[in-house]
Amino acid sequence: MSRIIWKGAITFGLVNIPVVLRPASRSQSLDLDLLDVRDMAPVGYQRINKSTGKPVEKEHIAKGYQYEKDEYVLLSDEDFRQANVEATQTVDIVSFVQADEIPPYYFDTPYYLEPDKRGERGYALLRETMRRTGRAALALVVLRNRQHLAAMLVQENALVLNTMRFADEVLPISDLRLPKASGAKATGAHAREIGMAVKLVEDMSEAWSPEQYRDTYRDDLMARIDAKIESGKTHQLTPAAKEEEAPRQGAKVIDMVALLKKSLDHHGKRGTARSEPEEEKAKAPRKTTSSRAPAKKHATPARRAAGSRASAKRSTHHAATGKTSSTTRSTARRKQA
Template sequence: MSHMIWKGAISFGLVHVPVQLYPATQSEKVGFNLLDKRSIDPIGYRQINKRTGKEVTRDNIVRGFEYEKDKYVVLSDDEIRSANPESTQTVDILAFVDAPDISFLYLDTPYYLAPDRKGEKVYALLREALKASGKIGVANVVLHNKQHLAALIPVGPVLALNTLRWGDEVRDFNELKLPAEDTKKAGVTARELDMAKKLIDDMSDRWDPSAYHDTFRDDIMALVDRKVRAGKTAEITDVETPREARQSAEILDLSDLLKRSLGRGKGKAGGRAQNQAALKAAAQDESDADETPAPPRRKTASVKRASSSGARAAASRKETTHRKRTAA
């Protein structure tokens, strides 16, 4: 089990739920270090003055906030600490909202909350009340000397605390050029929409996170293992230049693509695999259509004579067999 981050309490109204906070995720990303290729020594981080290019000692480094272009306010660590919100060790619930009202865009980092100091009953009470109401709690919490907005969410037997991005941290999508939400204005027909919905239905499944894997990480770890076993940890291996993948042509007829996708196979599991194959096949067909086909090879005179002679011989054998059967 991961290490506990802090002990505190969930507070709503006059109710306090003593809890312990644990991280709910772990990083499995592939990390690389920079090395000196001559000695395979790690390359350290050097702090350089960007204007002079000279190294700066730790004693001469201070923090600064850029309030205008290239103009800074210098702040000491004590000043920064004094401006930080007090760590109250409390998940202070501000309101309860319908779960679907909070967009995925606002979700940041998840944590687990476990009951503490004989708080099992009130913990269970809050968890079950949230499940029954379909609500989640919106709260303030201070973690690592920083204030966060957070969502208190019942997930099976556990209460999860998911920190949220503040409203001004999520960019407005109105800056993007997007098709109209009205299907007619977007050029989408009712028939295309129905087929797309059927395709989604065929590919629908229960969410199972164990069914998905970071294949890039798996491949990198397999490569590292091979080089370690081969004793080639410090060698750079020549890699065969991969063949450039042929780009498929732009598919213009969406209706045809959807129809062909739906027409191949029925059933959930088989349908999903065959629909995906159909999408690839349709794209390949469009790509192949753009290529100029090779002209058919002409038969030589000898091949034509052999083909004609073979056909006559076959006809003669067939007639002889027929005569024998008639005589019998």
């Protein structure tokens, strides 16, 4: 279970519901350190005085607000605590809106709200009321010395508090150069293309299952790290591969109908393959991979799409340069060597 990062209460009207706040997300980024390649010693981050160029100890550092050029007001931790004591202890609901009316780009970080002591009854009352009305609660809450606008939503049997961006933090969509949406003629999309695209979307539709999607870049990078550890290359850097400059190509007219038809055919074949009996799959010989190569991951729609794009790019490159497949493989072997 995630740690408690905040204790307070949900308030709306005269209702007060004691709750605790728990993180609803976690970072899966790799924790990498900076190293000096000459002796593998860690390279640390230092707080440097910009006037003297010397490091500054933590106890000598304070936060300051510049109200005029080179004129500051220093703020202590107590100043932040005393700014608004009540605001730091409550999730103050200010209104209720239809949940589907909130644009997704306003959402920032999710948190779980859990009832604290004597808060179960009020928690259940608010949850079921919001579920029945289909509303989301807009609230103000102070987290880590900053006030946030937040949306409180019902997910299964939990209340989820999602911090949001304020309106002045969101750049206007009107600044974008976008195709007009008033009629197919204005967008350049023909009725036949739209019909085939709709059919492709319907064929590719499936139930929401986030577990099947993974950070494949992180997985592949970890596979390279594991391979280096197993081979004893714990202090060796991989030399950068030489990249060949791709030949410039002229602009091409894209036949959307042909691309959509190929996509539908490809997806239909893949659907047939996925529906074959399990015993037939068991009979098929398994492919083996080199011990030094990163382990292959389960194919996801994102990986399959990326593979298709990479395959199409290679085919176009070979056709433009006139190289045969054997020449390409020889070049690849020389690179690996």
